[in-house]
């Protein structure tokens with residue numbers, strides 16, 4: 001239930017504000033809208049080209065928050081209404097982006113335009129109108145770890161200073177230009193630099209968020225059910241799709257890359273702290289992840305297979321995974337981050353935030369959702385006779 005007497009981390013009352021949330025209809029946006037509407041009195045001007053993931057929040061009646069969210073179907077590439085919405089709000093949160101790796105090397109122009117060019121007016125309008133901005137960047141700005149360039153048997157690879165990623169110290173290490181995978185990371189890095197410079201030269205009040213593989217319900221789509229059959233979503237949805245269809249999970253280049261996964265509901269708590277504690281969040285770049293949930297992609301596939309069997313009651317496949325080359329899976333120009341462990345010093349010091357949910361628990365609640373939401377639809381799709389030509 002929304003509380004009218006919220007206090008910030010310094011014990012001061014939090015004033016209800018108006019938030020222009022761009023990309024509100026996506027995975028993170030949908031969870032952020034739910035949290036803000038159910039636990040605070042803030043108002044949301046929700047901007048997106050899609051609203052399916054927030055339609056349960058937009059029904060005119062039946063919710064105590066009905067008058068606190070307004071949906072604006074706007075493509076920020078070309079819509080003059082954007083500046084007016086930013087001017088009306090106290091805070092803008094920009095989530096809009098192309099952010100699925102399958103696009104980075106196959107649609108590099110769209111990727112660069114979406115992550116850099118389309119974000120420029122948002123930064124400009126915030127700066128010119130004296131409005132606060134929380135901008136979503138990515139852990140991909142770190143690229144590869146320093147340690148990945150050491151010989152495989154070097155003992156230095158075990159030294160955290162060669163792989164733990166620190167906002168104010170780690171370099172950004174990308175591959176060659178022909179490795180177009182890095183188009184996204186590079187565009188995100190440049191918009192971070194621009195926002196930082198607007199802060200330094202023009203006094204823009206900003207916070208930059210670097211999410212480390214947030215996962216949970218409503219992430220991406222299941223190909224052939226609520227997204228294109230040939231589409232390639234991020235790994236959670238790829239593996240969920242394989243499990244739902246009873247197919248082996250595809251391990252790109254053997255699944256040796258490592259990731260740390262954080263539960264979306266934990267991560268959203270961090271964003272609410274940023275929203276309600278501007279004095280502690282402004283001018284900072286924050287890693288938001290769970291360093292305790294590190295696995296290789298192969299281990300992720302094994303755990304998801306076990307968890308799915310538990311929540312669906314279906315036995316696991318005898319051969320649960322198959323290897324596939326990155327060229328076959330993603331096409332020319334793919335490359336990968338080897339390891340992503342967030343340093344948590346800054347977010348801990350400024351906001352006292354820590355993630356809580358273990359990988360097993362977050363996969364159990366997420367795969368329960370996937371099974372409940374998609375299993376029947378997939379059964380129907382598989383049973384449907386193929387139309388004869």
Ligand SMILES: NC(=O)c1ccc[n+]([C@@H]2O[C@H](COP(=O)([O-])OP(=O)(O)OC[C@H]3O[C@@H](n4cnc5c(N)ncnc54)[C@H](O)[C@@H]3O)[C@@H](O)[C@H]2O)c1
Pocket residue numbers: 022023024025026027028029047048049050074075076077094095096097098099114118136137138139140210211212213214215220
């Ligand atoms: N989910 C993660 O773990 C993760 C990790 C790193 C970075 N991020 C960043 O967080 C942000 C949100 O990610 P997400 O996982 O929710 O992705 P998402 O694709 O689910 O959400 C992005 C939303 O932006 C909207 N959008 C894109 N271009 C738009 C435009 N021109 N006009 C209006 N709306 C537009 C999309 O329709 C979508 O609803 C992105 O900036 C992404 O780069 C997310």
Ligand SMILES: O=c1ccn([C@@H]2O[C@H](COP(=O)(O)OP(=O)(O)O[C@H]3OC[C@](O)(CO)[C@H]3O)[C@@H](O)[C@H]2O)c(=O)[nH]1
Pocket residue numbers: 099100101138139140184211212213233234235236238239250251252253255257259297336337
């Ligand atoms: O079927 C599959 C799909 C993927 N992989 C491998 O899994 C690793 C993680 O892939 P994914 O979650 O799709 O994306 P990344 O972690 O590489 O990149 C994201 O990180 C944050 C963000 O910025 C936004 O979410 C995005 O760029 C990877 O190694 C794939 O190769 C697989 O083996 N099988």
